Amino acid sequence: MGGGILFTSDFGGGVIWENPAQNIAMPYYGGGAYMFFDITYAEATLGASAGTGRWQSENVANRADLPDMQRAYINIGILAKYPLAASDMKLYPLAGFNYARSVRGKLKYNNGNEYIFDGANGREESSVLSAIWFKFRAGFDAAMGESAFMRAQLLYGIRTANEFEKNAMKTTRNAEAKTGHGLTLRVGIGFNF
Numbered sequence: 001m002g003g004g005i006l007f008t009s010d011f012g013g014g015v016i017w018e019n020p021a022q023n024i025a026m027p028y029y030g031g032g033a034y035m036f037f038d039i040t041y042a043e044a045t046l047g048a049s050a051g052t053g054r055w056q057s058e059n060v061a062n063r064a065d066l067p068d069m070q071r072a073y074i075n076i077g078i079l080a081k082y083p084l085a086a087s088d089m090k091l092y093p094l095a096g097f098n099y100a101r102s103v104r105g106k107l108k109y110n111n112g113n114e115y116i117f118d119g120a121n122g123r124e125e126s127s128v129l130s131a132i133w134f135k136f137r138a139g140f141d142a143a144m145g146e147s148a149f150m151r152a153q154l155l156y157g158i159r160t161a162n163e164f165e166k167n168a169m170k171t172t173r174n175a176e177a178k179t180g181h182g183l184t185l186r187v188g189i190g191f192n193f
Helices: 163-171
Strands: 002-010 015-017 022-025 028-038 042-054 068-081 084-086 089-108 114-116 131-144 148-159 180-191
Touching: 002 042, 002 148, 015 163, 028 068, 028 180, 042 089, 068 131, 089 148, 131 180
Parallel strands: none
Antiparallel strands: 002 028, 002 180, 015 022, 028 042, 042 068, 068 089, 084 089, 089 114, 089 131, 131 148, 148 180
């Protein structure tokens, strides 16, 4: 078991609709910390992360009107792994899922207006930004003495549409959600017991 830091991203997601024509992407980039528990062929993780990013659209006349979106998450994940030993280093492919539970969300506009996902005054709860991610890629462990090891993992993820995107689709004619996807880099220290 062990823990470390992570850097994470969502390159897109968002919603497309036709009338008026819009193509909104909601990327973010951020970081956080995580703990892991490993049983050779599986790894469970618990972490927290936060990020920010400016909405993007090719259809908005004044792109400065698009808001920044700040988000914070609790992440719970399970990954299957198959270790391949190579001297003091173990390489392994990874595949599994991660539930990103949103605990805070905020839209901040250039004119100073803010939309906070807190459920107050008819606003949506932060949970509408939660999503399930399917992740895969690879990692390696490098021995550091008899019981300690360094762990590094690079994961590519594809996520389901969140409730915020689904709600936009329900209220807008001919709307569809775009697939969210991104990379996560995790680096940590673990200990064998």
